[in-house]
Amino acid sequence: MITLDLKKGSADFLILSLLRDEPRHGYELSKLIESRSGGVVQFQVSSLYPLLYRMEERGWIKGKWIEKAGQRRRRYYHITAAGREVVKEQRESWLEFVHAIGQVVGPAHA
């Protein structure tokens, strides 16, 4: 299980990365994170949405109510230009970080 501290710093990054390809709604995001991390990272409703709203406020993502025929409207989040910038930056620094950690702990298959 990833510690809370790490999660906090990287949660924005996870969400932005997932929104890079297509708009998604909150439940979808929580499921994707859970499945892609093999269940290691879990977002519950009480922490996911405050995070989404804060990112929206920062102008990284934008929520929009979308109605599809025969369905209730749902709020989909899509990434903004500012958000893409953030992903790019974070991705770089993240890779640097991972690389640095790798240098310290050595190759996994050494």
Place this chain on the structure above:
Amino acid sequence: MPDWSAEILAQLAPLGLSAEREFEIAEELAQHLEQRFAELRAHGASDADASRQVLDELRHGALPDALARTQHRAPRDAGEPPGARSTGSHVSSLWRDVRYGARSLRKAPGFTTIATITLALGIGATTAMFSVLDAVLLRPLPFAQPEQLVRVFATYGSTPGNLQSLSVADLLALRADGRAFSSLASFRVPNDGFSYVAVDQPDRVYGTVVSAGFFSTLGVQPKLGRTFRPGDDAPGAPPLVVLSDAFWRRRLGSDPAVIGKSLDLQGRPTTVIGVMPPSVWYPRGDRAELWINDTFPQPGRRGPFGLAVVAREKPGVAAAQRDAVLAQVAAEVRARFPGGPDRWTFSEQSLAQRFSGPLRPALLMLMGAVVVVLLIACVNVTNLMLARATSREGEIAVRTALGASRAALVRQLLVEGTLLAILGGSLGVLVAIWGVRVLTSVAPDSLFVLRDASTGVDARVLALAALATIGSVLLFALAPAILGASARAIGAVREAVRGGTDAPSRRRLRSALVVAEFALSLVLLVGAGLLVRSLAKLRSVDTGVHGEGVVTASIALPSTRYEGLPQIVIFHDRLLAALRSLPGVESVSASVGLPPDVFGSSSDFFVSSRPPADGEFSPLADVLAVDGDYFSALGIPLLSGRVFDERDDGNAPNRAIVSRALAQKYFPGTNPVGERINVGGPGDANAYTIVGVVGDVRYDGVAQAPSEAIYFPFVQGGMGVTPSFSVVARTRAGTDDVARLVREAVHQIDPQLAIANVRTVHELVEESVAGDKFRTTLLAVFAALALVLAAVGIYGVMTYAVGRRSREIGIRLALGARAGAIYRLVLGEGLVVAGIGIAIGLLASAMLTRTVSKLLFEVSATDVATFVAVPVLLLAIAALACFLPARRAARVDPSVTMRTD
């Protein structure tokens, strides 16, 4: 499955979000929880287990706290969430808006105070002023169909505006004809009123002697009894009186059984036939105490004159037709009484014009001032609200980011604006009420209608003024919503918090408003300045007398007990002897005229050696019968010859003293002493020998040229003697004591005589300029108001501009700018704005002051001193108003402003 929405809403409640936002969040989260519930059920959990699990997850991590943190929300008790409301009734959310609004006004005490004062003055002062103007100028006269009422005059020669009073012969001829007017009536206004004795206490009352049709012509009804009937003015009709409401209440204790009772008026028992309502004051205004019936014997000649005539035009008779009829009637009068002037006719002037005409220029000027002050107040409020809007952009942006809907924002701003409007508006109403009270109590006699109980705050005007100013408040209260909410909120937050510079367009707008304020203020100040200079000149006019220590009082001898000259002369002798013996009295006199504006009468005269040719008009002079030491009592210098003395008694030849103006005009280059003049007609009986020349005195008002005057000894009983006169006493003692002693002396000689108008000469002069003083004071007050508002306006704008530019100023200071440079920067910017306004105002003033030239005495409408002094004053005020913000700017600590982000 539980009701997720309810559970979520319960958790959101403490956040106090807008209802809209709350429901949005609830909807989104409920969908999530529903799906999660379905997922758990699909994995085999029971209904109850799945529910418990989902609710746990919802409650885990304290959603409200997380949301509150997200939104950087201040704790609830430190401030109601701006522009937001929780689910609750509209009333409670409105109440919250009100509390929030009140708090935000309290947090900006400078803004709130200035806005409130501006509103109060704008609404209050303008309403008070307009109410007064309305009462005098616009309110119709209190008569039936006042537009049909006219005054009728005799016009001699072809000079228009030459309006002379009529005679009994004229009145009877017009009344008999009946083609031009449906009714007409005459009135006379004895200057000295009537003696009235109630329970052995003599008093003077003021009233009018009227013909029978007076009240029916005006179309007014009595509240008790009746008015005069046809026949009440026939020769030998018994004396009757109609009382004013004021007389009936004050002197008769509102006696309901007064009709038929008898009053002792002019020494005659006079029967009360009616009481008029308070609205009937014509023609004496505040001195309308009673109306007595005139009686008209069949005239044997056309004169004497002295009747004022009021008439009601016959509907459907065209003006040209009426003129023709009037010319015919005049021709009939000439035919019946030949020998008089032959180039005259009847003319008419509307009563309304007659009444408010002389006041019109002054009142219109004041009305203009009202409009200008109202404009300035609106401009100021607009400016304040705009400045506030800009400074609140940040706050608004934060609220928008927090999810406050635009509707909620607009509502909040409106509530705040309304609070301000209520505050300023209610103060304004108080100012208006107080203002009307003050204005009516200090108004001069010529504006007596104001004392009418019905003069109050005019509701329509109040509504108009309130609408204008409060309208500006509410309109510009919304500016932040319009400016802020539409802007990209996040960008604005950053900008606003960091204190970026102001949008140039808005700054230009505010500067333009200040320019307008200064221009308007300047116009008012120039107008006020001209009037103040004019008033100063009026007050310093040399009336021709040395009035210090001089007490005067007026006395009217009733004709019933003082039938002819001998009785009048005996009374004079006894009174003057009594007054001379008073301690401290230096000289005493009796006269029919007094400076500055009481002249006895005027008469035609000519130099006896140069009688006028046929058809040539003789000049007119003021004629005054004087007694005793008139010239020394008033300090009028003797320039040549001698003053009257014991030699000039009833047995001596006719003698006269002339004023310098008359002497210089009609005896140029020679000394007239010993010459003879004819006064009132040819022949030796009308010839007077000039024994002296005295200094000029103004008897026609301080604004008029010194009178060409001829003085006669009272005792010779020739020209100018009337049963009413003034006593004059020069004293070394206090004037108050002398006034009391004069009363006692009169009372000892004739206990039934009343004396009135006990005044010092100084008071007479002050009273004569009371009208000028009143309008000058009013305009000056308005100009001062405008000045204060303009100063507040420029102060507000400059303070605000400095606040916005503190970063820029900080950078300049950090880069080595001296404080002096900062002063120059701020003052320079403020003075440029003020200067543009002043320049525009000067141009406007130069064009507008011509309209007040009628009101000016010996001051040009483009008086250089005023046109220089006023702009300098305004610039000084502007510099002062900019100095305070400049000082604040110069004290900016660069390290603080630049670090602040």
